[in-house]
Every structure is written in C-alpha cells, then in structure tokens.
Amino acid sequence: MADAPNFEKCTLAYTLPWEAGWVTAVTFIGASRKLAAGNEHGQIMLWEVPEKAGETVPLPTRRLDGHTNYVSRLFSAADGKTLISTSYDHSLRYWDMTAGSKGEDSVVLQTKKAPNKEPVPTLTHKVELQASEKTLGGHKDWIQATDLSADGNLLVSGDDKGNVIVWDRPAGTELRRWQLKGWAFAIALSPDAKLAAVAERIPLIFDSGRQAALRLWDVTTGQMVKDFSNQQGAKGEHFGAAAWSPDGKLLAVGQGNESSGKIYLLDAATGKKVQEIAGHLSGVNELRFLEEGKLLLSTGRDTAIRVWQTSDGKKLAEVGKPRGGQFKDWYHAMSLSADRKWLAAADMAGAVAVFAVG
Amino acid sequence: MNPLCPVREHVSRRAFLKASLSVGGAAVANWGGLFNSASLAAEAKKQGMRCILMWMNGGASQIDTFDMKPGRPTGGPFRPISSKVAGTQVCEYLPKLAQQTDKLAIIRSMVTSEPDHPGGITSMHIGYRPEVSIAHPELGAVIAKYHGKPDSDLPTFIRMGPAGNGGPGFLGPEYQPFSIGRDGRLPPFSDAYATAESEKRRSDLLKLVEDGFTQENKADPYGAHRLAKEKAWRLLKSKGIFDVTKDWPKAKERYGDSEFGRGCFLARKLVEADVPFVEVGHDNYDSHADNFVCHKANMNQLDPAWSSLLIDLQERGLLEKTLVVWMGEVGRTPYINNRAGRDHYIRAWTIVLAGAGVKGGLTYGETDIDGKTVKDKPVTEGDLFATIYSALGISPRTKHMVGTRPITVAPERSVAVADILS
Incomplete structure (x- = not known):
C-alpha cells in the first residue's frame, strides 16, 4: 500500500473553471490524472490534471454529451477504460475512455470569478466531443443513489420511484430489481458485493407520508435482510450518503438534506451505533473509507472535505472551508486520485476544486 | 324582511347610531353587512354555488408547476409534459392533472403585495392587503354568507390542515371557520x-x-x-x-394515500352535502432549500388528489357549481439559490381556477423568458378575488358597513378578469 496521504497538508492547487451552473459529480479515471466532472445540465467534462501543483490551470479536453439532466454520480471502472454516469434523466451511461472524439465545440469556461476569488481568465475554449458508449434504461425517475462494487462487476442504482436495480456492469444488463417504499437516497455495497445498504426518503414535511428507512438488501435475491430504520441514530433520518468499511464491519451513513450533517458509524451486523461524528454544518453528500477503514472522508453542504479517525470520531483534517452564512454552496461530491496525490471536489458554485494532498 | 338575512344585517336606528358614534370601524366590526343587499344574498343562495380552496401552504413554485422555463437558467431539473390542451404544458410530476387541463384556467401573471407568510396568507385569503383598522373576512366567510344555507346542520365554512388566518372579520362569528384535522378527521x-x-x-x-x-x-x-x-x-x-372510513380504502386508489388526498375526497363529499366552502391545506411548499425534492414529493400527492377531485365533481354534475381554487400565499423565485431552493416571489406567479363560472382550457397572462416579470395582463390579489366572487355569482362591489365605512368584498379598484369568466 502507498504511504498514507497527509490531508493536513492539503492545499488548493487548481480551481478548474467551468461556467456550468452547479458542478454535481466528480471522479478521477482509473489510475490516471484524468478527471471527469458532471453538471446540472447533464454535461460531463474531462480534464488532465498536471503532474504537480503550480502549473498553468488546466483546461478541459473533452465534453461527453448525452445526458439531458443533472448528472448525479460518476464512477470509474478500476481499469480506467469506462466511465459510468447516472442522471436525473432516468438513465445510466457508459463512456469509453479509450474512444476517439466525434468532433469539437467551443465552450465558455469562465465569465465570473471563481469561488476562491482568484483571477481566472475569461475563456472560451475548444473541446473534443464524445458520445456515450451505452445507455442503460429501466429507471423511471431521478437516479440519485448508486454504488459500484469494489471489483467493478456489479452496479446498483436506485431512483425516486423507489426502484433499485442490480446491473451486470460489464454487460450492462439488468440482473434483478426490487421496490422500496420511499425514494432511494443513498446506496452502499458491502465489500463482497452481497449486500446493499439502501437509505430511503420521502421528504415531506408535516405529513405522515414522510418516509425514512435504512435497510440491508441481499443483492443476489432482492430480499430485505435487515432493517436498521429504528436503530438509535437512524430513526426518522434521511441519509444522503453511505459507505461500507473495507472489512465489512462498519457502515457509515451521513444525514442528508438540510440536516445537522452528522455521520454515524453503525455496526454493519446489528445496526447499532458505534460512533457519532460531527460531520458537516449541513447535509452529507459523500462518504469514503480509507486506510483499511481507519479513516473516513466526508463532504457535504459546507464546501469542506473532512477526514475523520473512525476509532474515536476525531477530526484529523479539513480540506476547504465553509463559506459561511445562510447561502453557502455545497460540495456535491469528492474523488481521491488512485495515487492519492489529488483530491477533487464538485463545487456547486460552478467549478472543480483540485487539492494537492501532502 | 328576507328570512335568509339576520336582523343585524339591516339598518336600524340603533345600529346607525352605534356606527355614527364609533371612533373606528373595528369597534363595531361584527355589525357587518348593515347595508348589504338582502336580495343579492338571496339570489346568490339560489344558485347554490360552492368553492373548494386547495391551499398550498408556504407558496408553491410556479416555474416548477404551470409556468415552466425549460432550458433557461431559472428552469430547474423538472421537465414539461404536454397536456390535454394543445400548447399548454405542465410539470412532468403532474401527469394526471395534465389530462384535466381542459378544465383549468391558469393565471400566470399574478402580481401581489405581501412577500412573506403571515401577510401573504392573510391577503390571499381576504383579497386585500392586511389592514389594522378593518378586519376583512376570509374568502370562505364571504362565500359562506352568500351561499350557505342557514338551516343546514353542517358548518358553512370548513377548513382542514394549514389554512387561512383571517377568520370571518366584520361578517361576525356566524361565519367563523370550522377547523378539522389535516386528514379530515373531527377532533x-x-x-x-x-x-x-x-x-x-x-x-x-x-x-x-x-x-x-x-x-x-x-x-x-x-x-x-x-x-x-x-x-x-x-x-x-x-x-x-x-x-369517510368506509369509502376511503377505495377512494385512496385514485386520490392517493395521503392526508391531502383524503382531505380532497372529504371536500368533495362536503360540497355534495351543500357545504358552500371547504379549504384543504397542503403542507409545505416553503422550499428555501431543496425546492425540487420538496415540490416533487408534494406534487406526487397533489396530482392524484386534484385530478380525482375534478373528475368526481364533473361526474356528479357538481363542477359547474363548484369553483376549485389552487393557490398559496406567494410564488417562488425564478432564481435558484445555492441551497437548491427558491425563495418567496410575488412579482410573477401562478394561480389556477377550475369549475364554476370560469372557462377551462386557457392560460391567462404571460411571464418573460425567465419568469422574472409579468409581460402581459397582470392580476393582483384584489383582481383575483373579484374574479372568484364574480364566478360564484357574488358582486365584487357588494358592500358591508364597517363602522361608518362601506367596504366592498373585493377592493374598490379591483377588476374581475373577464377573459376567464364563463
């Protein structure tokens, strides 16, 4: 294993401008420094992050056209050959990262200052265009929750009609599906990909139709096997992010929406709360375990990525910082490069923040 | 004397003296209707008109429902769908209602005066800007007065869930709303x-x-x-x-298994039983954050309830005598804030009418390309109330004496929207 990344020495290396509305998803591709980000309009842009910090701000190289609405999640297959995207347009798409371009277009990258106020040139820039390799249908509403198995062979996606679909990822075929009572808000696959933790919501206010649940489902049968909904910390909560520790013993869930943004570490066997972590000023959007489960990365509605020690919930580092006030922007998503030298965040203010990890 | 009008609604020497001696109108506010036309009230009652107000508490977003701006920065993630009326599009999360647009009069050009909740709730229930000196009656109280049957055992002004805050005002306690639970259950x-x-x-x-x-x-x-x-x-x-315990299991398949759906179903039964005014509140549209998930969740309840209500009223021959009003206290900003929310907006928003006295299948007024301003045919809250009263056979110029002041049920300068009235 590579040396443990030192998040305390993270510095903002690049703010990648993109006149995009909200940047809603981000991922590094395979083992490369290629970075993909999606926006609220359904576009996906690719950048090549420089070898080290301090170089010229990179410009995008390619735009992936196909989605027609908000890109909600991006995943890279481990081999870096396929990018997987999900969207509010009810589809999942595969993008061949080895494919050539299908033309080019001029894009506006910046007409306003970046969130960090650093001067960024007002730019229009030519990018290559690419269409998707494959489109997976089957959902009938926004796809908000998705997870990819560690070996990249299984994909589980959930939508706002409560449909959860298990996909053979390489083949792009539906294996099975099940129905939730609420909307799928977060999904996390166990390390062996046999169980899926699914957090549900129906975000009604003052109405008995409000729904909140956290349940474990057998991915091979589509049957619910455990219900953690009434466990301490889980009752009535809408969890917007979930992740399973590499040893399968811990399930991390983060309060979503405009909540207090707490993170709970649950015993994955019983659902009992093991640790409560302060989390974020508002809802949590993404969680990821690192270092064999000793560390947990989180990001959410306060434009910060935080690093937590799972044994005691102690905060070890904060990357980025809350902008404060009532109107504060979010980091929708984060991604750590395979070499652990770069940490990227999808900034709602219309940019991709790339931090150099110490 | 007309038996339908209480004694106190006619001028007497005692009332005249009391009004004349009053320093402020509020002192004798409950002596409302002193100069009201008894014949008008009687005529209105003969028509047996009714009104159901679907109150979108907190203020629903016009751009995410009936005045969509796809592809614009203000548009948001919802997509429009075609409806039964050519050229009229509604939100994709109102598919059942889209098949009832031939019954709807969609006013896309509301320009109102109260940007926040308490003032907005009041003004959109009374048709006036809130005033300290005059307690204007709510829409429900006015309709109860002119269309209520005095011999009915049922209340004439019923509301459930989040609703108005104006009360009967100067019409007096006879027109006080009867409030029941948000699911329609009696206390x-x-x-x-x-x-x-x-x-x-x-x-x-x-x-x-x-x-x-x-x-x-x-x-x-x-x-x-x-x-x-x-x-x-x-x-x-x-x-x-x-x-409605017995009927609800079957009805909920159409109205949707929600408190609002049950409320709309009960509202239908109440107007069938000659209750002239029922308000059904739907919480909560005040989406300063997470506007889209909030509206999607609410529309999932609104769509089956509203469409089934219209269908049932029509099938029972009640729609031509029942005005169904969809509104809240404010609209929501075209601008989407960085909590994925929309804030309050009163410069260009939407209200929908259907049924008694109004034409269906039309949209009235227009907003600009981003929904920020009204381009054409602005409608104030006063104009709206003048339109509603006109549709229900009540002259907007009907006066009630409050102290020494004659007060019309809709503001003096308001104008009923003739293009909407059938």
Whole structure:
C-alpha cells in the first residue's frame, strides 16, 4: 500500500473553471490524472490534471454529451477504460475512455470569478466531443443513489420511484430489481458485493407520508435482510450518503438534506451505533473509507472535505472551508486520485476544486 | 324582511347610531353587512354555488408547476409534459392533472403585495392587503354568507390542515371557520358524551337560562357563545358526513394515500352535502432549500388528489357549481439559490381556477423568458378575488358597513378578469 496521504497538508492547487451552473459529480479515471466532472445540465467534462501543483490551470479536453439532466454520480471502472454516469434523466451511461472524439465545440469556461476569488481568465475554449458508449434504461425517475462494487462487476442504482436495480456492469444488463417504499437516497455495497445498504426518503414535511428507512438488501435475491430504520441514530433520518468499511464491519451513513450533517458509524451486523461524528454544518453528500477503514472522508453542504479517525470520531483534517452564512454552496461530491496525490471536489458554485494532498 | 338575512344585517336606528358614534370601524366590526343587499344574498343562495380552496401552504413554485422555463437558467431539473390542451404544458410530476387541463384556467401573471407568510396568507385569503383598522373576512366567510344555507346542520365554512388566518372579520362569528384535522378527521371533543335525548334536554335548559341572561345583559360575545353552542349541537346530528372510513380504502386508489388526498375526497363529499366552502391545506411548499425534492414529493400527492377531485365533481354534475381554487400565499423565485431552493416571489406567479363560472382550457397572462416579470395582463390579489366572487355569482362591489365605512368584498379598484369568466 502507498504511504498514507497527509490531508493536513492539503492545499488548493487548481480551481478548474467551468461556467456550468452547479458542478454535481466528480471522479478521477482509473489510475490516471484524468478527471471527469458532471453538471446540472447533464454535461460531463474531462480534464488532465498536471503532474504537480503550480502549473498553468488546466483546461478541459473533452465534453461527453448525452445526458439531458443533472448528472448525479460518476464512477470509474478500476481499469480506467469506462466511465459510468447516472442522471436525473432516468438513465445510466457508459463512456469509453479509450474512444476517439466525434468532433469539437467551443465552450465558455469562465465569465465570473471563481469561488476562491482568484483571477481566472475569461475563456472560451475548444473541446473534443464524445458520445456515450451505452445507455442503460429501466429507471423511471431521478437516479440519485448508486454504488459500484469494489471489483467493478456489479452496479446498483436506485431512483425516486423507489426502484433499485442490480446491473451486470460489464454487460450492462439488468440482473434483478426490487421496490422500496420511499425514494432511494443513498446506496452502499458491502465489500463482497452481497449486500446493499439502501437509505430511503420521502421528504415531506408535516405529513405522515414522510418516509425514512435504512435497510440491508441481499443483492443476489432482492430480499430485505435487515432493517436498521429504528436503530438509535437512524430513526426518522434521511441519509444522503453511505459507505461500507473495507472489512465489512462498519457502515457509515451521513444525514442528508438540510440536516445537522452528522455521520454515524453503525455496526454493519446489528445496526447499532458505534460512533457519532460531527460531520458537516449541513447535509452529507459523500462518504469514503480509507486506510483499511481507519479513516473516513466526508463532504457535504459546507464546501469542506473532512477526514475523520473512525476509532474515536476525531477530526484529523479539513480540506476547504465553509463559506459561511445562510447561502453557502455545497460540495456535491469528492474523488481521491488512485495515487492519492489529488483530491477533487464538485463545487456547486460552478467549478472543480483540485487539492494537492501532502 | 328576507328570512335568509339576520336582523343585524339591516339598518336600524340603533345600529346607525352605534356606527355614527364609533371612533373606528373595528369597534363595531361584527355589525357587518348593515347595508348589504338582502336580495343579492338571496339570489346568490339560489344558485347554490360552492368553492373548494386547495391551499398550498408556504407558496408553491410556479416555474416548477404551470409556468415552466425549460432550458433557461431559472428552469430547474423538472421537465414539461404536454397536456390535454394543445400548447399548454405542465410539470412532468403532474401527469394526471395534465389530462384535466381542459378544465383549468391558469393565471400566470399574478402580481401581489405581501412577500412573506403571515401577510401573504392573510391577503390571499381576504383579497386585500392586511389592514389594522378593518378586519376583512376570509374568502370562505364571504362565500359562506352568500351561499350557505342557514338551516343546514353542517358548518358553512370548513377548513382542514394549514389554512387561512383571517377568520370571518366584520361578517361576525356566524361565519367563523370550522377547523378539522389535516386528514379530515373531527377532533375528539366532537364525540358526544351523552345520549341525543340528554343532549337535547341540556341544550334546551341552557337556552332557557341564557335567554334570560341575555335579556338583561346585551353584548355580542354572549350571542356569539350561544351561536357556537347551537352550531355544535347541530353538527353532532350530521357528523357522519365527516367519516369517510368506509369509502376511503377505495377512494385512496385514485386520490392517493395521503392526508391531502383524503382531505380532497372529504371536500368533495362536503360540497355534495351543500357545504358552500371547504379549504384543504397542503403542507409545505416553503422550499428555501431543496425546492425540487420538496415540490416533487408534494406534487406526487397533489396530482392524484386534484385530478380525482375534478373528475368526481364533473361526474356528479357538481363542477359547474363548484369553483376549485389552487393557490398559496406567494410564488417562488425564478432564481435558484445555492441551497437548491427558491425563495418567496410575488412579482410573477401562478394561480389556477377550475369549475364554476370560469372557462377551462386557457392560460391567462404571460411571464418573460425567465419568469422574472409579468409581460402581459397582470392580476393582483384584489383582481383575483373579484374574479372568484364574480364566478360564484357574488358582486365584487357588494358592500358591508364597517363602522361608518362601506367596504366592498373585493377592493374598490379591483377588476374581475373577464377573459376567464364563463
């Protein structure tokens, strides 16, 4: 294993401008420094992050056209050959990262200052265009929750009609599906990909139709096997992010929406709360375990990525910082490069923040 | 004297003196209707008009429902769908209602005066900007007055869930709203704790005692108390109408399994039973954050309830006598804030009418390309209320004396939207 990344020495290396509305998803591709980000309009842009910090701000190289609405999640297959995207347009798409371009277009990258106020040139820039390799249908509403198995062979996606679909990822075929009572808000696959933790919501206010649940489902049968909904910390909560520790013993869930943004570490066997972590000023959007489960990365509605020690919930580092006030922007998503030298965040203010990890 | 109009609504020497001596109108506010036209009220009652107000508490977003701006920065993630009326598009999360747009008059050009909740709730229930000196009656109280049957055992102004805050105002306690739970259930205290015979004996005894008391002690509150008691006893006789337990399992398949759906179903039953005004509140549209998930969740309840209500009213021949109003206290900003929310907006928003007295299948007014301003045919809250009253056969110029001031049911300068009226 590579040396443990030192998040305390993270510095903002690049703010990648993109006149995009909200940047809603981000991922590094395979083992490369290629970075993909999606926006609220359904576009996906690719950048090549420089070898080290301090170089010229990179410009995008390619735009992936196909989605027609908000890109909600991006995943890279481990081999870096396929990018997987999900969207509010009810589809999942595969993008061949080895494919050539299908033309080019001029894009506006910046007409306003970046969130960090650093001067960024007002730019229009030519990018290559690419269409998707494959489109997976089957959902009938926004796809908000998705997870990819560690070996990249299984994909589980959930939508706002409560449909959860298990996909053979390489083949792009539906294996099975099940129905939730609420909307799928977060999904996390166990390390062996046999169980899926699914957090549900129906975000009604003052109405008995409000729904909140956290349940474990057998991915091979589509049957619910455990219900953690009434466990301490889980009752009535809408969890917007979930992740399973590499040893399968811990399930991390983060309060979503405009909540207090707490993170709970649950015993994955019983659902009992093991640790409560302060989390974020508002809802949590993404969680990821690192270092064999000793560390947990989180990001959410306060434009910060935080690093937590799972044994005691102690905060070890904060990357980025809350902008404060009532109107504060979010980091929708984060991604750590395979070499652990770069940490990227999808900034709602219309940019991709790339931090150099110490 | 017309038996339908209470004595106090006619001019008497005593009332005239009281009004003349009053320093402010509020001092004799409950002496409303002193100069009201009795013949007008009688005429309106003959028509048997009714109104159901679907109140979108907190303020629903016009751009995410009926005035969509796809592809614009203000558009948001919802997509429009075609409807039964060519050229009229509605949100993709209103698919059932899209098949009922031939019944809808969509006003896309509301320009109102109260940007926040308390003032907005009041003004969108009374048709006026809130005033300290005059307690204007709510829409429900006015309709109860002009279309309520005095001999009915049922209340004439019923509301459930989040609703108005104006009350009967100067029309007096006779038109006080009767509030029930958001799911349409009566409060527990409505259960009688004695037999019907025993209740009647108690009522008669109380009346005897109170009649003697009020002979010696003249004051409005005593009358109001007596009136409330009598209304309660009469309601006990007919409370079965509120129990939809038997019908609901089947009805919820169409109205949707929600409190709002159940409320709309009960509203239909109540107007069938001649209740002239029912308000059904739907919480909560005040989406300063997470506007889109909030609206999606609400529209999932709104769509089956509203569309089924319109279908049922039409099938029963009630739609031509029942005006269904969809509105809240404010619209929401075209601009999407960085909490994925929309804030309050009163410069260009949407209200929908259907049924009695209005044309269906039309949109009225227009906003600009981003929905920020009204391009054409602005409609104020006063104009809206003038339109609603006109549709229900009540002249917007109907006056009530408040102190020495004649007050019209809709503001003096308001204009009913003739293009909408059938």
